[in-house]
Amino acid sequence: EKLIEVKNLKKYFNTKKGLLHAVDDVNFYINKGETLGLVGESGCGKSTTGRVLLRLLEATAGEVLFEGNDILKLNSAGMRDMRKQMQIVFQDPFASLNPRLSLSEIIAEPLIVNKVYNNKADMNKKVKELMDTVGLAQRLINTYPHELDGGRRQRIGIARALALNPKFIVQDEPVSALDVSIQAQILNLMADLQDEFGLTYLFISHDLSVVKHVSSRIAVMYLGKIVEMSDYNSMFKDP
Ligand code: ADP
Numbered sequence: 473e474k475l476i477e478v479k480n481l482k483k484y485f486n487t488k489k490g491l492l493h494a495v496d497d498v499n500f501y502i503n504k505g506e507t508l509g510l511v512g513e514s515g516c517g518k519s520t521t522g523r524v525l526l527r528l529l530e531a532t533a534g535e536v537l538f539e540g541n542d543i544l545k546l547n548s549a550g551m552r553d554m555r556k557q558m559q560i561v562f563q564d565p566f567a568s569l570n571p572r573l574s575l576s577e578i579i580a581e582p583l584i585v586n587k588v589y590n591n592k593a594d595m596n597k598k599v600k601e602l603m604d605t606v607g608l609a610q611r612l613i614n615t616y617p618h619e620l621d622g623g624r625r626q627r628i629g630i631a632r633a634l635a636l637n638p639k640f641i642v643q644d645e646p647v648s649a650l651d652v653s654i655q656a657q658i659l660n661l662m663a664d665l666q667d668e669f670g671l672t673y674l675f676i677s678h679d680l681s682v683v684k685h686v687s688s689r690i691a692v693m694y695l696g697k698i699v700e701m702s703d704y705n706s707m708f709k710d711p
Pocket residue numbers: 485486487492494512513514515516517518519520521
């Protein structure tokens with residue numbers, strides 16, 4: 473059963489050198505509970521694809537069906553609701569996290585913005601639960617992200633992404649900035665969360681060896697187009 477279906481998706485940028493076809497007529501689907509890997513060299517359009525899917529960037533053309541509904545057609549109120557179900561985890565959580573907020577404030581922010589709780593005690597309980605879920609010790613609750621190592625910072629980003637119980641997460645190079653030993657911990661955490669909550673992932677990385685570990689199918693992108701789409705076995709088995 474498909475959760476996401478992308479049809480003829482295009483994203484063009486106006487640049488000094490003319491129109492850049494960053495995402496150039498891309499088609500793919502992602503089944504519920506699966507991970508689609510999206511690989512390709514830097515600049516091929518992976519990140520732009522992920523952002524357009526969540527409407528962090530507006531598409532030039534195409535459809536993004538989420539459970540059959542085209543989210544590109546939603547108005548801002550509809551999109552506000554939809555955003556709860558679709559989250560993103562970035563390579564560097566600090567690109568998106570306010571460094572003046574403590575760990576608990578960062579995790580609580582989406583709960584506050586969306587008025588999920590009208591009672592502070594309930595919200596604090598949820599924040600503590602989310603910390604447990606991603607393996608952050610309770611003693612860290614009042615620390616600031618810059619005091620923590622990269623793996624713990626990424627766990628904060630994941631906790632925040634999980635706060636509103638999403639169905640779909642775009643993982644945009646989530647382990648690329650981490651030491652190899654910590655990469656494995658974070659990838660294992662993502663896999664555990666996927667099983668526990670039935671999450672669907674689009675896993676973006678320039679590193680095929682990472683994508684191979686986590687994906688059931690892999691899309692290869694080149695100059696804005698998907699040039700190969702295959703399941704792990706057919707892509708890597710001997711001829
Ligand atoms: P990747 O994630 O595969 O590294 P990106 O999606 O970040 O690739 O970028 C795809 C292409 O679009 C690149 O050539 C990049 O420079 C260009 N691009 C990305 N964002 C913008 C933007 N806001 N304005 C102009 N060009 C952009």
